[in-house]
Amino acid sequence: MSSIRRFAAPMACALFLGLPASAQAIEARACFTRSCPPNGYAYKDPVTCMTVKPMQPPFEVDLDCDMMNDAWDIPITLKKAGGGSWPTTDACGNQICLPAIPDPAGPGCGADHYSPRFKKAGGGKEGSRVGQCVFPCGRNKWTLTFVDANGDCVPDKFTKSTWECRDGGVNWPFSGKIKTFVTDLTKRRIVPVEACRTVIPTTSGVGYTITDAVMVPLGTELSTIILNNEPIGEPQIAEDTTESTEQGDGGSTLCNTLTPPATIVPGQTATFSGLLVNKDTVTHTYQISTAGSPGLQVATAIETATFVVAPGGSTTYEIDTVFDGVGEGFLVTYAWAETGDPDDNAFDAAVFGNPPTVPASSRPFWAGLILALGAFGLIALRRRVCA
Numbered sequence: 001m002s003s004i005r006r007f008a009a010p011m012a013c014a015l016f017l018g019l020p021a022s023a024q025a026i027e028a029r030a031c032f033t034r035s036c037p038p039n040g041y042a043y044k045d046p047v048t049c050m051t052v053k054p055m056q057p058p059f060e061v062d063l064d065c066d067m068m069n070d071a072w073d074i075p076i077t078l079k080k081a082g083g084g085s086w087p088t089t090d091a092c093g094n095q096i097c098l099p100a101i102p103d104p105a106g107p108g109c110g111a112d113h114y115s116p117r118f119k120k121a122g123g124g125k126e127g128s129r130v131g132q133c134v135f136p137c138g139r140n141k142w143t144l145t146f147v148d149a150n151g152d153c154v155p156d157k158f159t160k161s162t163w164e165c166r167d168g169g170v171n172w173p174f175s176g177k178i179k180t181f182v183t184d185l186t187k188r189r190i191v192p193v194e195a196c197r198t199v200i201p202t203t204s205g206v207g208y209t210i211t212d213a214v215m216v217p218l219g220t221e222l223s224t225i226i227l228n229n230e231p232i233g234e235p236q237i238a239e240d241t242t243e244s245t246e247q248g249d250g251g252s253t254l255c256n257t258l259t260p261p262a263t264i265v266p267g268q269t270a271t272f273s274g275l276l277v278n279k280d281t282v283t284h285t286y287q288i289s290t291a292g293s294p295g296l297q298v299a300t301a302i303e304t305a306t307f308v309v310a311p312g313g314s315t316t317y318e319i320d321t322v323f324d325g326v327g328e329g330f331l332v333t334y335a336w337a338e339t340g341d342p343d344d345n346a347f348d349a350a351v352f353g354n355p356p357t358v359p360a361s362s363r364p365f366w367a368g369l370i371l372a373l374g375a376f377g378l379i380a381l382r383r384r385v386c387a
């Protein structure tokens with residue numbers, strides 16, 4: 001029992017998000033299109049004393065806090081849309097950083113990898129891992145979402161992190177699978193998601209499905225999480241370390257925002273609200289995949305709905321669900337355009353709290369009757385005691 005509704009009326013993004021007009025959500029991105037090893041270093045073989053690859057940079061990060069440096073710090077530039085860059089520490093003291101971790105068998109042995117981290121203010125030095133490069137020719141894009149309400153060019157607070165890793169190998173752009181992890185950095189729970197590209201033979205289009213999604217407490221090492229029957233943190237493979245000659249991904253052209261209802265009542269219809277904003281210069285036809293936590297029923301026909309949005313325009317959508325589970329939950333939507341281009345794709349997850357409460361107005365009749373009888377009994381008891 002669920003459905004999806006579409007609304008063609010454009011509306012301002014800032015109004016929908018409940019933000020003042022000057023505080024629109026900003027997306028700043030950092031792209032890493034080179035193959036790992038990330039720095040193009042070389043090192044001397046300790047046995048032959050031969051230079052094997054261009055010099056290993058010094059380790060300057062002690063990631064596991066054992067008083068010995070064990071990783072590289074990769075500089076990050078969060079590009080501003082109009083040029084320049086944003087700081088990597090927000091006004092609340094939350095920080096993002098990008099250590100590169102060497103292969104345990106030695107740097108350059110094939111399993112060096114990027115390990116993007118979110119360091120909560122006052123939290124652990126190692127931070128929370130919010131993604132990983134999983135391909136030897138990986139092309140990675142890190143998108144941070146925030147607002148700058150006071151216009152001081154410092155993010156007020158990072159609210160969302162999306163790490164996109166694609167296989168940039170020989171079959172690009174149709175090789176490999178996409179793994180994307182979305183986190184709501186302001187909540188105690190995050191929702192890592194895996195989506196797979198599926199080529200549909202009968203059409204020219206390329207579809208996406210959400211193959212797995214799970215909610216885990218913020219700070220959990222994602223390598224301990226299984227998605228789509230695999231650990232997230234699969235190591236890189238040693239073969240095919242040739243750097244891709246493809247140019248990096250361009251700007252992100254789609255904004256997908258999903259908002260949960262104020263209250264979730266088990267067994268009752270709950271409507272999640274979505275917003276698609278086409279930031280591209282051409283019209284796109286979008287489709288949506290959804291997935292929900294256990295107990296959240298979502299319509300199966302959603303993937304057939306299409307949304308035609310003009311350049312700079314937006315459209316809203318609603319998804320009715322019924323939650324029959326217990327505890328915290330989530331709904332995630334993945335929107336993509338007919339191009340199949342990763343710039344025209346966007347996830348969002350809406351997390352709802354624990355435990356869902358039943359408001360007085362929706363209690364069943366018998367519950368009200370029991371309450372009334374109980375109150376009557378109390379009054380009767382009181383009268384007896386007082387008599």
Ligand SMILES: [Ca+2]
Nearest residue numbers: 064066068070
């Ligand atoms: Ca260490």
Ligand SMILES: [Ca+2]
Nearest residue numbers: 148152154156
């Ligand atoms: Ca600011």
